Amino acid sequence: MADDTTDTKSSNQMWGGRFASGPDAIMEEINASIGFDKKLFAQDIRGSIAHATMLAHQGIISAEDKDKIVHGLNTILSEIESGNFEFSRQLEDIHMNVEARLATLIGPAAGRLHTARSRNDQVALDFRLWVKEELQKTEQMLTRLIAAFLDRAEEHAESVMPGFTHLQTAQPVTFGHHCMAYVEMFGRDRSRVRHAIEHLDESPIGAAALAGTGYPIDRHMTAKALGFREPTRNSIDTVSDRDFAIEFLSIAAIAGMHLSRLAEEIVIWSTPQFGFVRLSDAFSTGSSIMPQKKNPDAAELVRAKTGRINGSLVALLTIMKGLPLAYSKDMQEDKEQVFDAAESLELAIAAMTGMVRDMTVNTARMKAAAGSGYSTATDLADWLVREAGLPFRDAHHVTGRAVALAESKGCDLAELPLSCLQAIHPDITDKVYDVLTVEASVASRKSFGGTAPSEVRNQIAFWRARN
Numbered sequence: 001m002a003d004d005t006t007d008t009k010s011s012n013q014m015w016g017g018r019f020a021s022g023p024d025a026i027m028e029e030i031n032a033s034i035g036f037d038k039k040l041f042a043q044d045i046r047g048s049i050a051h052a053t054m055l056a057h058q059g060i061i062s063a064e065d066k067d068k069i070v071h072g073l074n075t076i077l078s079e080i081e082s083g084n085f086e087f088s089r090q091l092e093d094i095h096m097n098v099e100a101r102l103a104t105l106i107g108p109a110a111g112r113l114h115t116a117r118s119r120n121d122q123v124a125l126d127f128r129l130w131v132k133e134e135l136q137k138t139e140q141m142l143t144r145l146i147a148a149f150l151d152r153a154e155e156h157a158e159s160v161m162p163g164f165t166h167l168q169t170a171q172p173v174t175f176g177h178h179c180m181a182y183v184e185m186f187g188r189d190r191s192r193v194r195h196a197i198e199h200l201d202e203s204p205i206g207a208a209a210l211a212g213t214g215y216p217i218d219r220h221m222t223a224k225a226l227g228f229r230e231p232t233r234n235s236i237d238t239v240s241d242r243d244f245a246i247e248f249l250s251i252a253a254i255a256g257m258h259l260s261r262l263a264e265e266i267v268i269w270s271t272p273q274f275g276f277v278r279l280s281d282a283f284s285t286g287s288s289i290m291p292q293k294k295n296p297d298a299a300e301l302v303r304a305k306t307g308r309i310n311g312s313l314v315a316l317l318t319i320m321k322g323l324p325l326a327y328s329k330d331m332q333e334d335k336e337q338v339f340d341a342a343e344s345l346e347l348a349i350a351a352m353t354g355m356v357r358d359m360t361v362n363t364a365r366m367k368a369a370a371g372s373g374y375s376t377a378t379d380l381a382d383w384l385v386r387e388a389g390l391p392f393r394d395a396h397h398v399t400g401r402a403v404a405l406a407e408s409k410g411c412d413l414a415e416l417p418l419s420c421l422q423a424i425h426p427d428i429t430d431k432v433y434d435v436l437t438v439e440a441s442v443a444s445r446k447s448f449g450g451t452a453p454s455e456v457r458n459q460i461a462f463w464r465a466r467n
Contacts (some may be wrong), residue, residue: 124204153179161366169373172438200244203228207238210326249313256306312337388427
């Protein structure tokens with residue numbers, strides 16, 4: 001998308017009187033953006049209708065010309081939506097394709113549409129509108145994903161599973177509590193989306209090429225018509241700003257990272273070695289050679305999509321990092337990155353929402369694993385502090401000896417005879433066995449945000465009220 005032009009008589013004259021002829025084949029190939037920016041057709045037409053309406057309201061163009069322009073633009077919209085519009089690479093971009101077709105439909109009145117604007121503020125408007133709509137869609141999809149997790153968390157508020165650090169069994173938790181961890185993560189993603197919408201909610205149209213315009217336009221009118229909070233406040237920044245696109249990619253990368261962590265857990269959990277969950281056939285594939293295989297391909301592809309999103313973010317940051325103000329043609333390379341990342345993020349969220357709702361949870365397998373690896377050792381140490389009055393560091397040492405003894409005997413802590421425990425510390429009584437079960441362990445974690453079923457249900461209620 002290049003700087004402003006008002007001549008649309010033919011593709012050979014598109015660059016106006018400054019050039020004797022059009023670009024050669026190589027220049028046309030590197031310069032054209034219609035192959036991807038045609039995705040902005042609805043935003044481009046919407047912005048043009050708002051601009052023409054404002055021009056007429058301000059007396060800059062006649063009401064008759066405005067009506068012709070609006071009717072012609074709506075006709076073009078219908079043609080594109082029905083697949084009857086022929087896009088031309090020689091016309092470079094979506095703006096010139098629409099404007100050239102408008103000239104064919106309504107004649108000289110089409111040339112008045114570009115009064116008081118440039119392709120610089122026009123593309124800034126189109127792209128900002130598209131990103132805003134995509135953020136709104138992302139917000140809705142994240143809300144559905146959060147709802148899926150809330151349902152699973154409620155279903156499994158008391159289902160015990162091992163909690164991990166370093167992917168080693170640490171302490172028992174509930175599967176509901178684990179689900180709520182992802183509710184928090186995707187809730188932060190949604191909050192970032194909402195803030196990004198607020199940040200970009202300014203209308204670029206009217207900034208023109210970079211310096212504004214001498215025509216008596218009403219930028220507040222077009223901002224309101226296009227659903228923006230207000231117009232941008234600096235014309236140079238307006239046409240050179242792509243922060244909104246970078247912020248979208250940043251949000252997508254963070255959300256993608258969260259999705260990838262979840263995907264990794266699903267891949268691990270669905271292995272025969274873990275067996276915590278089973279994906280349905282809808283989100284699995286088989287092997288071409290091994291008939292017993294059921295591969296978690298959907299989760300693996302979600303994990304991979306994050307790499308593409310991260311690449312798009314780095315690409316746009318690199319494109320923008322060395323550009324002087326205001327507009328440079330480098331910025332034409334912004335859209336493909338955003339379009340690709342948006343498609344990847346949408347697909348990943350949709351797939352993960354389906355997997356979360358669809359997967360079967362093996363609670364018996366989770367409970368059996370929850371007691372492995374001496375996961376209630378901390379509960380023993382806490383009991384020694386509470387009941388025997390030991391300082392925590394001493395209790396930690398005593399517990400370590402108990403774990404070593406159980407390990408040498410090949411049994412769990414709860415299976416150690418009382419005499420063995422009392423040999424380690426005489427103040428241990430048979431009441432200690434009340435805290436060495438995984439159910440007792442999770443039930444005791446009633447601190448705010450803890451894994452106790454009662455607290456998990458409190459957090460579910462909190463999120464249901466705000467979702």
